[in-house]
Amino acid sequence: MSSGVLHIVDSRTKQKYEIPIRRNVISAIDLKSIKAPAAGTDRADHVADGLRVHDPGLQNTTVIESAISYSDPERGVLLFHGYTLSQLWDSDFEDMLHLLVWGTYPTMQQKKDLNRKLTDQMLAVPDSVHRTIRGLPRTTSPLPLILAGLSAYLACFPDTIPASTHASLYQGNLRNVDHAVIRTVAAYGVIFGLVNSHRKGIDFQPPSQENSYCANLFIMAGLLDRHSSRPDSTKLSCFRRFAMLNADHGMALTVFSALVTASSLTDPISCLISAVAAAYGPLHFGATVSAQRTLREIGSTDKVPEFIEGVKNRRTKLFGYGHRSYKGLDPRVRPIQSILKDLDLSKNDYLKITERIEEIASADDYFRHRGLYPNADFYGNFVFTAIGFDPDIIPAAMLTQRIIGIMAHWREYMLTRGKLFRPSHIYTERYSAFSTRQKRLIILTAAIASTFSPMSANIYYPALNSIAADLDVTSSQINLTITTYMICQGLAPTLTGSFADQAGRRPAYILCFLIYIISNIVLALQHSYPALLVLRAIQSSGSSGTVALASAVAADVITSAERGTYMSITSLGNILAPSLGPILGGVLSDTEPALQPQLPKRMIHPLSALSLLFHLPTGLILLSNGLIFASYYAITAGLPSQLRSIYGLSDLNIGLSFIPMGAGTLLSATFNGIIVDWNYRRMVAKDRQDIEDFEVEKARLGVGGPVTVRPYTPLSAFVNPPATNPPPLALTLTLIFTISFTLTATYNILNILLVDLHYTTPATIMATNNLVRCFLGAAATALVHPCIQRWGVRATYCGVAIVVLSVVPLPLPADIPILYFRYPETSWIYPGDVVLKSRTADLPIISARGLNPELTYLLLFFDLDVIYGMNATVALHWYQPDMLCILQDTGLLDMSNNKRISDEIDGYSNGGILVNKSLGAEYIAPRPPPFSHHRYVYLLFTQKGDYQFPQCYSHIFPQTATARAGFDIQQFVDVARLGAPVAGNYFIVEYDGPVIEPTATASPTTTWLRSILCEGSDPTGSAAAKACEMEGNLQIAM
Structure with a gap:
């Protein structure tokens, strides 16, 4: 039975598959239906793309369907379009060419017509080809001479190159294909003759209409009898019979290399160039040259046993012995030995060495158990040397015969719409160029760099009351410096983000820190409110780009499956610094002398329209993230005044009160990323989807949605106004910790989702995110004190809680249903x-x-x-x-x-x-x-x-x-x-x-x-x- 069904159970998924078997072959494409979840695997393994087949050297792979030839390794039978070797033994080159290329054995008239067309094309080879070959050194290898001749011939006919004309020049075009086959066979025969005569230093003789193709080949190559000046009939007969054996041998390397080139729909000369280059390798036709060299090194039959031992111990290599397709004797060997009997080999001592090698090897268990026997190359080189060919031109001489099969397969491929050869490979290096340690170091460095912007924004929160008194301005006016800072914090990254995506991360970092350092130096020397207002804006412009750059760097070095964990680390600086800043500011405030009072001046900065909010779904996510961020800043901006008015805390103690907020952000960033990545892998494994096709929004918002609801309860509790019985400070700090933990988690998840949706331009999207969140955060910090003064603490923070709760449905985009x-x-x-x-x-x-x-x-x-x-x-x-x-x-x-x-x-x-x-x-x-x-x-x-x-x-x-x-x-x-x-x-x-x-x-x-x-x-x-x-x-x- 050669057909049936292959039943497969995949141990990875427990799934069962049925793969059809046709003519004892399964289709590799059918195996692609066997898929497994890609989560947790090396992306280079393409697990979600389906099962692949690894077959180095194509040892058990069929690549085409062909009717040209077949070799039966078990029975030692060779078939050519259904004809056995014995039936074709007395055929001429033209008979074999017509049979293999056009599929029928020719009539006498067809044979004559074919011979005439071949001779006409041989006579039409341009003189530039002759000059090209004669212009090269006679002592060089035949390989570059033949390649140069073929290239020169192709250069004379650029209209035969599909890339220079049109793609369908040959594919499906029977007339063009047949004409190209004859031209190619004829051209190679002339080029071979030119090369052989040039290397021998004799004049090239043109072909004649009166001669057969083989006879013309001998004449052009200078293989003539010294007495008759004609090809020797015995040698010509031996060459003709060897051509029957060598015309085609399935997917041998010469044919396969030509077909790989042909799969791009190129011309037959280019395909033949590929075949010539492949033929000269020592594992193909070049084995004849290597075998001659080995026999020369052995020297005599007495040294054969020692040589065999060297082969068995793998100290040396025996060329021409063993064949991938045959575990027994190559069916071509005995016919070749019969040909050798007709040739004069009395002066060839190497043949005796060869026969002695076969005699010893055939009786040795080492060779018999491995199925190693002589192949056609083992004795074939003696046929060509006896005819008169030099050893190094034997591969080219063998191609004058194998060209029959090469052209037959090229024609078959062009007329059957063959596929482009494009195999895959197993990538053995790491998918990422960075190790886990390197990734963590890079992400941590980017996170540290991103702390400067939020830390600079919040560092003087504990000293807001003192600064307002020192500069003789109101709390609302001093909050305006925060508003100005955040406006620039939102605007500047839109430029640095795009700059980083275009010019690279390093130049963007250099620019940001250069502006930041200079502004800090000047800021330390100022003593006026207007200068503070302007310099804080410049300081923000320099530092704020580092937040977007941190996300961009993270996207550069991590995959989507790792994004939750590493983006959490990236966010540490951005979300921890707002808590560390007030602590540091509180310490500095208690040790720094008071500022000199100055008259206040107010600078107005108009806000730009946030058009991105109207682009779905990104706009909704940006708006959600901005509202979460604004809620966070509404709390941090109002917290210092509330802690002082309710509990009477000093600047240092107010700064220390931000420690719970920092702890909440730190724990949230640590555990939230782990949970997000776990949910991502869980959903990918559940749906068995590839990462590229996975609906990442569901995986991210599956965690982000519930987390967003949780701040509502602590925010609702954080609304007690100053009263006779305020809540204990410990309870307030616990509420601050909970609010910080939940809001940070939500903010971080939405940041991850934004990078997921825009992973090719992470700096740009995070800059846009920065713009929205900073504008809304600026509005929150500017409004929180006026709102508290007008409506009270309870009403203000109830409003903040409602804003947080309203965010929950915003990032859930409504997909357009599929129209089936x-x-x-x-x-x-x-x-x-x-x-x-x-x-x-x-x-x-x-x-x-x-x-x-x-x-x-x-x-x-x-x-x-x-x-x-x-x-x-x-x-x-x-x-x-x-x-x-x-x-x-x-x-x-x-x-x-x-x-x-x-x-x-x-x-x-x-x-x-x-x-x-x-x-x-x-x-x-x-x-x-x-x-x-x-x-x-x-x-x-x-x-x-x-x-x-x-x-x-x-x-x-x-x-x-x-x-x-x-x-x-x-x-x-x-x-x-x-x-x-x-x-x-x-x-x-x-x-x-x-x-x-x-x-x-x-x-x-x-x-x-x-x-x-x-x-x-x-x-x-x-x-x-x-x-x-x-x-x-x-x-x-x-």
């Missing part, structure tokens, strides 16, 4: 699926799953990858209004194809399917150009009851490419007042039609969309018609 559909010949199509063009000709069946059956819908179907002239554009393929959900068989017919739909209430259509009750712009099937693919999109909109088709788009109804090209989706949606789509899907359509020569098309340089006049004019008028007019008569592939 299928074509009559496909299964249900998921986003990103690839479908063949031939299967999309009919109208699709569209599921109503997840849709409201009470509503009416409108469908748009369009192609995103249309090329129109020099421009890229969008083409509408289907406009269908008035679509209804049908939940059961109501007898309603699909008016566009008149088929009953009751049999479609299954699978994804168990919620019904969509049918149309009127006609729209008719469906145009996808039609990507040859050898290409396009992206296609379905969008479904809710059709309002008062919907009217915009008449300015009446040009879309003809079922033509020119009518549908240039479709502006956004403009149509706006004019038709459709709103956002309620469902959508996209897929890729590949061309699988007949092989044709594509029309050359210039690469698109701009995007073109049709200009439509939809207001105040008749769409049929001259202005609109002129705007819609397309120039030229160009072909549009859509």
Whole structure:
């Protein structure tokens, strides 16, 4: 039995698989269905991409299906298109070439025609090829001479190179392929003759129409009898018979290397160059040269036993012995020995050494148990040396015969749409260039660098009351320095973030710290409120970029599966510094002399519009993070005054009261990252998804949502105003610890999610995040004292608690539901699926799953990858209004194809399917150009009851490419007042039609969309018609 089913149980997942067996072969693609969760594995192993096959040297792998030749290792049989070797023994080169390349044994007339075509092409080899070879040293190896000759020949015919003309020059083009085969065989014969005669120092003699191909080869190579000046008939016969053995041998290295090159659809000369280079390796045809060298080193038959012992002890190598395909005697050896009997080898002492090696090795258990026997190369080199070839040109001489098989396989490959050879490999180095220790050191350094911005922002919180008194300003005015600091803290990273993503992290760090250090020096020397206000803004501009840079550095060195843990470490500086700053500030405040009072001056900085808040889902996450941050700062900014007014604490004690807040942030950052990573791995393992396709928002918000709710309780408790019986200080500090712990956890999770969603530009997104949070934090610090003065502590912090609670639903984006559909010949199509063009000709069946059956819908179907002239554009393929959900068989017919739909209430259509009750712009099937693919999109909109088709788009109804090209989706949606789509899907359509020569098309340089006049004019008028007019008569592939 050669066919059946292979049953596999994957021990990693306990999943069972059935892999079909056809002709004792399983498809490697079928093994890709065996997948395992990628969480916790080395990403370089591609676990989620499916099981791979590791086969070094392709020892048990088939790469093509071929009808050219077959060798039976067990029975020692060679077949060529069904003919045995004995049946072909008396055939000529032309017979074998016709049989292997064109699949039939030639008639006498076909043989003559083939010989004439070969000779004509040999005579047509340009003189520049002759000059190229003759211009090189005669003493060099034949390999570079042959490669130079082939390259020179190819240079004379650039129109035969597909890259210089068009991709389909050969693929599927029978006429071009057949002509190229004859030209290549003829060219190699001439080049071989030129090389051999050049190295011998004799004149090159051209071929003749009166001779066979082999006879012309001998004449051109200078292998002539000294008396008759003609090829020796015996030697010619031996060469011809050896060609029968050597014409093809399956996927031998010469053929396989040529096919690898051919898989790129290149010309046969380039493929032959690959084969020549491979043939000269000592493990292929070059083994004949190595064997001659080995025999020369042995010297005599007496030394053979010693040599055999050296082979067994692996001190030396025996070339020409053993074969990967044959565990017994190579079936070509005995015919080669029969050929040798017809040649004069009386003066060749090496043959006796060779026969002695076989005699001893065949009786030795070492060789017999390993299935090592002579192969064709072991005796083959004696055939060529007896004919008159030098040992180092034997590989090239063998290629004059093997070229039959090379061209046969090249032709077969070009006419059967073979695949590009692109195997994978096992990556053995670490996935990350950094070790775990290096990662931690880098992240810790970035975290320390990020402490300067929040520490500088909060370092004088304990001294706010003292500074206000020293400078003779109010608490609201001194808070304005915090507001100014935070405004610049939000603005500056938008520049440094983009700069870091473009120029690199190091230059950005240097710039930030240069500004920060200079501002600190000047700030230490100032003694006025205006100077404090301005210098704090400059100080903020320098230090604030380090926060975004820390996240960028983390994203550079860690993977998404590690992001929770390492981003928590990155956030340590940003979230711990606000607590350490007041402690340090309290210490300095008690030891620093008072500032000299100065008249206050106020500087006004206008706020910019935060347009990013309106971009979903990033805007919602940024807003959530900003509100969390603002709540945190509303507490820290109001805390010093409350601690002094309620408990009468000094500046130092107020600073020490921030220790619980620091402890909360530290513990939160430590344990929160571990929990986030654990939840990430748990959800990946549960859904068995690849990291690249994983819905990371669910994994992050699964922890972040519950954590965000928890600050509500301690915040609600943290609202007691100064009273006769204030709560114990320990309780207040406990509440501060809890608030800090929960708010920090939420803030950190949202930071991780932002980097997840924008991992290619982490510095830029964190800079934007900084902008939002700092603006909102600035607003909180500016408003907290006025709010306390007007409404009291209880009302103010109840408002803060409500803000925190309102954040919970904000980051949960509502995804557009998938619009499930299928074509009559496909299964249900998921986003990103690839479908063949031939299967999309009919109208699709569209599921109503997840849709409201009470509503009416409108469908748009369009192609995103249309090329129109020099421009890229969008083409509408289907406009269908008035679509209804049908939940059961109501007898309603699909008016566009008149088929009953009751049999479609299954699978994804168990919620019904969509049918149309009127006609729209008719469906145009996808039609990507040859050898290409396009992206296609379905969008479904809710059709309002008062919907009217915009008449300015009446040009879309003809079922033509020119009518549908240039479709502006956004403009149509706006004019038709459709709103956002309620469902959508996209897929890729590949061309699988007949092989044709594509029309050359210039690469698109701009995007073109049709200009439509939809207001105040008749769409049929001259202005609109002129705007819609397309120039030229160009072909549009859509």
